[in-house]
Amino acid sequence: MPQRKTVRLLAAVATAAAAAAGLAFAAVPANAVPTTQLDQLAGLQGKYFGTALTQANLSNPTLLAVSDSQFNMVTPGNEMKWDTTEPSNGVFNFGPGDQIVAHAKATGARVRGHNLVWDSQLPSWVSSLPLTSVQAAMETHIKTEVTHYAGQLYAWDVVNEPFNEDGTLKADVFERAFNGSGYIADALRTAHAADPTAKLYLNDFNIEGENAKSNAMFSLVQSLIAQGVPIDGVGLESHFILGQVPSTMLANMQRFAALGVDVAVTELDDRITLPATAANLTQQATDFSNVVKDCLAVTRCVGVTQWGIGDADSWIPGTFAGQGAATMFDNNYNPKPSYNAVVTALGGAGGGTTTPPPAGNTVTLTNPGGVTGTVGTAASVTLHATDSAAGQALTYSATGLPTGIAVNATTGVLSGTPTTAGTFAVTAKATDGTGASGSATFSWTIGASGTTPPPTGGPCHVDYVKAPEWVGGVVADITITNTGTTAINGWNLTFTFPGDTKIASAWNSTPVQTGTSVSLTNLSYNVTIAPGTNTTLGFQGTWTSNDAAPTAFSINGSRCS
Ligand code: XIL
16 A cells, blocks of 8 residues: 555745734745645654644634644644533533534544543532542543544543642542542543543643653553553643753653653644744744654654644733744744744755655545635635655646636645636646656636525526627627526626726616626516527627636526526
8 A cells, every 4th residue: 555645735824914014034034935834744754743723713714724734633722621521510512622623624634632631621510529429520521522532533632731840640639539640540441441542642741851740750651551551642742931942852752652652742832032033033943843853753752733823823922921922833824933944854845755656646636625716706725635655746737727816836725816707627746857647636616706606507598799899999799598498587697807898888787897797787678588588788898908708607696508
């Protein structure tokens, strides 16, 4: 089997706003667009690159363009925590978490479940239970939530942040109910029974380097393994302060790996005292790069997740007053020096590789989001290409694109403001520069009006004849034929000029022109078109550089055949 590799593409990120805001970095132009994808590069190294995503993030297209293209592992930022999923005893709410999972699935990303047992974001009904009721409540919570998502998640953070800084266990309601660490084994066993396929993690912060807290986690994992408790991995949250990535992080990951568990960087960010200077951002690039290199150096380090997509959605400013700028993308989702450093650490430079595609290589293209557009409305589609061979650079081309829409040959992003309607195809090819094997097409429909393209096959036919046309002017005769079996009672003809034709005066209809979009409506005396008959109308107009005839016509919102 050829190794499957998902290559995901980046939509152009907002650039004008960044330039206007004066957001420029020494090492990166303000409008730089990433040249490659973190998840693609990480995939070539056998790792994933993930992000946290919240329900609110799902309505931010600029954020999603980066998230969907750069990351292939998603952790719900809050939506699977106890206060959301079981706000009162026995009342479960999986709606927000389901939305995140659905988005991840649609974009080809996997999901880390976060989290089941934690003393924070824990509803007060749990912490005020009599201690004798806590075990049953915890087991019910775990069983219900893990069962709900069974088979859909890559991993679960089963217990989150159980330790104090000195390595003692937090005396939270779970620890008190079990009179010690027994709740952790119980939680892991309960989760495993509900979904044997998800990898089960313990997750904590300040356990990245070797210290009292990570020593305690190490001893705990050792003892769980010795007891035969199901444990698959340890999550190192990695909420760093600028310049403080521990030098012992690599050795620490290695010692956990040597126990036979996976390790993952689960919540990476690197906070800076605001305002961030160019020197700060350079240090941050070093910090991010070091973390990624440490993970790459440990076979059992399965991947790196950044906590959030960009500085604008990061939790840091809201939690650590005066701190921020903690991620790889700035407030406008432009890449920062840390992004470039991570690309380099992952072995990327210009993106793609030069290994020739093997015989039989296949490329598939999908778009998980909207696949329709509207004439006159700016649109952007981020395509997702899957290549059956690893490491192929993909190039994109298109034929018959509507005027105003362009395809980026490198990123595959389709964008622009279409001035004509139509359905067209984009092709992705794997290529090594000497030829291509494997290609796929993807269709995107641009409708003449409305938020979805008008249905085709309307019971009408429209003839549009320029008679005559001269430099700067035109007279157009239009005939609408009712090809259906019922009368058309009241009609509105719509179309779009491909060029710059402007209607000056019309007959047999009331014209409205907005930009290139035209609407012609019946008058009282020609309101009805009987089946099999036609009605004629026309206009006189002007043009400067292009008087091309419209190619698609709709009557009352239905595209004429
Ligand atoms: C944070 C979220 O990002 C915030 O939105 C929320 O207000 C608090 O929690 N350790 C964890 C994460 O395991 O769940 C936390 O997420 C950050 C610290």
